[in-house]
Amino acid sequence: MPFIPHTEEEVQAMLADIGASSIDDLFDEIPEGLIVTEDDLKSIPQGLPEMDVARLMQSRARKDGHGVCFIGAGAYDHHIPAAVWQITTRGEFYSAYTPYQAEASQGTLQLLYEYQSMMTALMDMDVSNASLYDGATGVAEAILMAIRGNRKSKSKRVLMPRTVHPAYRKVVKTIVKNQQIEVVEVPFDMATGQTDMAALQAYAGEDYAALVIPQPNFFGVLEDVAGMTDFAHANGMLAIGVVNPLAMSVITPPGQWGETGADIVVGEGQPLGAPLSSGGPYFGFMCCTQALVRQMPGRIIGKTTDLDGKDGYALTLQAREQHIRRSKATSNICTNQGLLVTAATIHMSLLGAEGLARAAASSHHNTNSLVEQLTAINGVEQAFSGAAFHERVLRLPAEAEATLQLLANQDVLGGFNLKDDYPELGDAILVCATEQRTEDEIAEYASKLAKVVGA
Amino acid sequence: MPFIPHTEEEVQAMLADIGASSIDDLFDEIPEGLIVTEDDLKSIPQGLPEMDVARLMQSRARKDGHGVCFIGAGAYDHHIPAAVWQITTRGEFYSAYTPYQAEASQGTLQLLYEYQSMMTALMDMDVSNASLYDGATGVAEAILMAIRGNRKSKSKRVLMPRTVHPAYRKVVKTIVKNQQIEVVEVPFDMATGQTDMAALQAYAGEDYAALVIPQPNFFGVLEDVAGMTDFAHANGMLAIGVVNPLAMSVITPPGQWGETGADIVVGEGQPLGAPLSSGGPYFGFMCCTQALVRQMPGRIIGKTTDLDGKDGYALTLQAREQHIRRSKATSNICTNQGLLVTAATIHMSLLGAEGLARAAASSHHNTNSLVEQLTAINGVEQAFSGAAFHERVLRLPAEAEATLQLLANQDVLGGFNLKDDYPELGDAILVCATEQRTEDEIAEYASKLAKVVGA
């Protein structure tokens, strides 16, 4: 029996010890009529040996994953060192659980402490938790946290620029709406692609718990993060940064925004060692100021000592969490994205600050050269004038969806179609070329696009 | 600098400790004119980041390995559990060396002891070594060992059936010829595909050190191993079995051949967990009787105890080996194929006797059904009448090489062309369908072959 080690003899011996005559007896407390019949399950396929499942999955995997990827929009095709996943999938990391027994989990715990140290360094923030589900849920948790933690505001309203990833805004809505929290959207400047600072100013003096600040924003455009952070603080709001962690190796990090820095920072950890993998598992990261640490959701690891005075690591501040605090917890999160954090920690150790900066700068460079070549095509134009990092919005002279499909048919995944989320932009797409894209691939995209749009 | 951890500061500090002013100084004992110039190496490509090398290798790997494999001929496309290589490539196995410091290598040593236990069980022999390079060199080593170890014979001649893998026979020749050892080939019966017992009888009473006995032989045909073993022993020769280890899960093992069993058994370990991988690394295995253990080449692991009386494992009988015995060693082998033995030990543990028998029987069954379908094609015939296991020789109604290439062009790798090695068989190929081949694949081969040979 797959994955069951029992021999018939053992089963009999065990039943004898239990005092039952069959395994079925062990289910005798289940009320009549509830036991499933064979017929109930017959639409589920029969079990297959590993060999057959392997053949099936190989044939399915071959259908996907081809095509040269110029899509970013929150998930990026960066290089991941081979060492990362070879170590991450070692049984001791892969098949352990949350380090409840600290002494038997020092591997995971020390690693998480190192992760927290790395994330705070990258963000220039005081503290970090040990992960949330993903970037989108991270924003939602940050908003809930800001509402709990903002002592200057009693409001359940937050300001959310439309330049935040549309999927994140949707997730935020799903998560916070039941708590009567109002998410007020702030428009963007159609010329620059930045949040409209004038529109933001209109909220000055009003009671909002927080302002969300994306950097770079969904369009790749850099926001006036200093101005926005200072605006928030001047108006009693907490500043919540939503950042691409790789970008923070070269772009001013949230801890340095404006006069005093952001209060909470969240984002999608995917660029730090998670393969594209259809969108998950990735991980959400969250950092905040020391003042807010007790409002933070998720696991936090602290350094301590053992009975002999030796250094060790343990889960700490558990009184924030659901398993202790139950209905008064900072969040319901329990299982997080530990293994991805393991990968990210190894990834950051292998790249280091210099390696991350090179990957970031090289991605930026490749996108620049992609944009240059694509905008040389008649009718293809940059949508925004604002300085942008690593991603760019282009207007197309043809229907965006059809154009992207024609490119895809030639195995070029040309970008993310903005039409559904930003109809005001017309036929516009978001493009991205990471450090993995070669000059040939970029030139090929340009030549294929030129043909497709008939230029 | 790739894979070099030194910082410039450290280099200076180290040079200061050495009392040298530059790294170049450290090479100052090298005679004038021998130091390589940049120009000397310029045809070697410059270093590439892992990302670029990955892209290169991925594009090269994609050129190979497609096609449905019906080739056997000494290397078989068997299922390997995913666990095998995930554990085998753990750093502690992968990046360790020969367990010279036994206390720091109990992982490898215990595993090798378990391997020896498994191989002796599978072969029903007294002892096993910890591997040789491959099956072919295993036969050569067995011959050298037989000549050293056969007390009844002073001869430097051995008998070698032509049914032994042709590549093995070539390797034997390369290795033993410089020691004036004569390898006398014994013909096979064109009807059965077995070694010609009458021809063998002709050597009765002559002084030969050993008779090599393949099972199954290169044609897949089962030899009269009992008769051959008893013949050898009756004539003062040692019996050297050359077997497919997977086959031994269902076929009479060498320890049970004839009256007293084979004396030495060698073979290719590939069917026990090594991927096809272009022919290597695989491993050669060798077992023998207790009487011959001190003549055996290669590492041997023994169980012993530590200072506290606790069980442990260590290299033993090292006095046979080159690092102790130098010019009088049983072989020059030093590095063997340890990691493949690691894989094989895990593989055998996962399959067990029952799993190996199922894989063997299922391969046999699939080959039977392949042969049935192929011989239904006009002009395609079985070459031999002898009972065969898992591989079969077929005569084709068309030129073998051209036929195989036409099949390959349709991504069917149809078998091994026997023409070069056995011209007397005409246009004949050796086919094989392991347990991994599906009914559909077999049917597809048949239908493509039918078209190719115009039937």
Place this chain on the structure above:
Amino acid sequence: MLIFEQSKAGRRAFAQSPATRVELSGIPADQQRKDKPALPEVSEMQAVRHFTRLSQKNFSIDTQFYPLGSCTMKYNPRACNSLAMLPGFLARHPYAPDSHSQGYLSCMYDLQEILKTVTGMKEVSLVPAAGAQGEFAGVAMIRAYHDARKDDARCEIIVPDAAHGTNPATAVMCGYKVKEIPTLEDGDVDVEALKAAVGPQTAGIMLTNPSTVGVFERRIKEIAKIVHDAGGLLYYDGANLNAILGKVRPGDMGFDVIHMNLHKTFSTPHGGGGPGAGAVGVSARLIPHLPVPMAAKNEDGSYGWLTEEDRPQSIGKLMGFAGNAGVLLRAYIYARLLGREGMVRVSEYATLNANYMAAKLKKAGFELAYPDRRATHEFIVTLRKQAKNLDVNAMDFAKRLLDFGFHAPTTYFPIHVPECFLIEPTESEAKDALDGFIEAMIAIQKEAETETEMVKGAPYTLPVRRLDDVKAARELNLKYQPS
């Protein structure tokens, strides 16, 4: 030693980034980072060695028996890992067009179908990232259902006192008040208390069956009727699905919405704390509210996505993309390896193992929390006598078990049972492992009687001795600071 303590300025893993550093052209100087983040600077080998050695400091399923109750720590087949990480799956961008996604989509569609059938629910969405998010999705759907009916007065979720902490926390996140009901002496929910608790304010009840006390809720149908009659819906916390997989279906028990912890029952790895996957299944009336996106089969046999447009009443999106895809692939692979016949065996042998351990520990003198009940896939031992008489509590037993090479069971949960061990062996452990654990418990009991202080000082054989949790919380040290 921390990786930071191995850092030297200028050291790096050179092969891991582009060979040259290019200019950040177009980015204004004031937006560029001035300082260099203090990440460790180590060579590739140093990183590999450091993390390889760190890993060795963990207990895990691949190395130890790990009977952590409520967590279903069973064998994670290695094939699930290698097949989910096939290059084609890893390379698929979440926004790749359907034409480049048929492999992945077909797996997701098949998985939805399998989960529907094995739980008896009408439709399944795979989006939630873990159990707690599945709970959120479930309760949010209950709310969406009442809202859609303008049944606005329903502001309470009923939760048994034995419930997992995520249950009340989730209810609150969905804007509900929590009403707790007690557990009876025999482990069943207090149905009388439930009757008293329900009313027009009742949005629903969150239950798990078998419950977190390790027994099957025998009056489940009656409970369902009480709640449904009051106009509430029933939520099933699928954390304990391993106990009944292929044996009883939540849909048949009357639940309206369930989540499944695929990282438990479908054996995707726990990864040191995640990722998980908390797929949700619903009865017919909640279908419109399921979170999006979901995999769908088109008329031409190809696969695509169902989105907000197709499901305007959906509670919406829960994750940035479509959920923990790689985890879902592993669950799918596991499901195909097991097949329908294998699923039934999961619950049967998980139950056999738990009942065997319970019986043996009881014989050895340990006190079961529910001695007159069948154990399900897990059961509770209470060490209150040991704590009282010997001053050796559940934590001491837990730490000492580590020295015997066993991960401790879940301790001090459920919270209403004093000094408890929640023990879940799972179906993948052999009798030898169970016997070894039982012997260790007996040995520790003896030690507790004769060498009390020794037991209270455990563990002794791990990388660290017992750690000071209080200090960790009082003198917060949450990141490396160079000294």
Place this chain on the structure above:
Amino acid sequence: MLIFEQSKAGRRAFAQSPATRVELSGIPADQQRKDKPALPEVSEMQAVRHFTRLSQKNFSIDTQFYPLGSCTMKYNPRACNSLAMLPGFLARHPYAPDSHSQGYLSCMYDLQEILKTVTGMKEVSLVPAAGAQGEFAGVAMIRAYHDARKDDARCEIIVPDAAHGTNPATAVMCGYKVKEIPTLEDGDVDVEALKAAVGPQTAGIMLTNPSTVGVFERRIKEIAKIVHDAGGLLYYDGANLNAILGKVRPGDMGFDVIHMNLHKTFSTPHGGGGPGAGAVGVSARLIPHLPVPMAAKNEDGSYGWLTEEDRPQSIGKLMGFAGNAGVLLRAYIYARLLGREGMVRVSEYATLNANYMAAKLKKAGFELAYPDRRATHEFIVTLRKQAKNLDVNAMDFAKRLLDFGFHAPTTYFPIHVPECFLIEPTESEAKDALDGFIEAMIAIQKEAETETEMVKGAPYTLPVRRLDDVKAARELNLKYQPS
């Protein structure tokens, strides 16, 4: 516990073999196996757990500093593993037609070219499975060369006394007699003795440079001339190539044939004892004798094989197929990661590390075997004084080093230096690791002086205490036998 001791009749890893057992049709009953081989019967998880835990009992490069002299235990880049195991490479059958082998063949061709250039040889064959087989190929070529010239009287191979055991063992396997020549006080070969040894009976000499005593053979050109003048050929044992990679080329020194240990210099993993790869390179006159097959570039730019037919004077085939292909792929990947500039650095930093350690150990009072020489990539410490004065020998130091978390250097080799440690740090170790080792040596020296018995009882912190080798050889126990 052995895996056999976890076995239970009837247990297995069910997913790992076909679901049903089919008949062995067509095979006569007397050829069918009657008994069931006594392999362990365990579940998949038991096997995974057993071997995962076993692995943890090893020291390895990924976990420890491993300065095993003559073995070049350096970092094995993880990329080499994952890229060599790409599905396309793993699935290629060795007899696949060239049309299905262009990826593999192009890598092999490129590798041959790189190795040619970096060694200064004229052509390279990749077939040999390890260093010793490379030696065999080399000496067999020397023999083939003399034979082809009918120069039949050459029956001796000269070998320095410091040579690795494989050198004399190989010469004998090739049918030669071995003549040893001594090493001088300063570590160089005794050239006068060499002059006396050569003659019409000389087939060749086997050398490694730097030699196994860790110094560069300064009179190498003179040696080459002496041997060549006598009509012999020069064989280069490439085990120490790491010392001179990209710095000095054996071809330029006058060697006629060399082997390379790709598992050393090109960092393919040692795998607990292999597999290796012992590629051979030759000067022009030996080209016809190289072992087959070799990768070749066709005129149309495609790749193919050179076989016996193309090379009728080849010594022939050495391996069943074309060698340890997966190891060769790893070496190729490593070569591409390094590039030409990286190769030079290998020898430079390997040499820097060795000289640094030698200097520091000398300052700490340890006796170097060749104190007046530059160290190359390795060097020798002799503990003869410690053995004599304190009764603590090299083996004791070695075992005690294990307790400090360092693998011991090579001990008692080369054999002519008493109580020696041959220490090879390699270029991939950081100064911190070297310093740690040096401190451990100093600490052990102190212990040896004050706690002699303690040192002699080491190790204490490993899975076992010191093992009884004599018992292992006397009471041979080479396999599990159920008790």
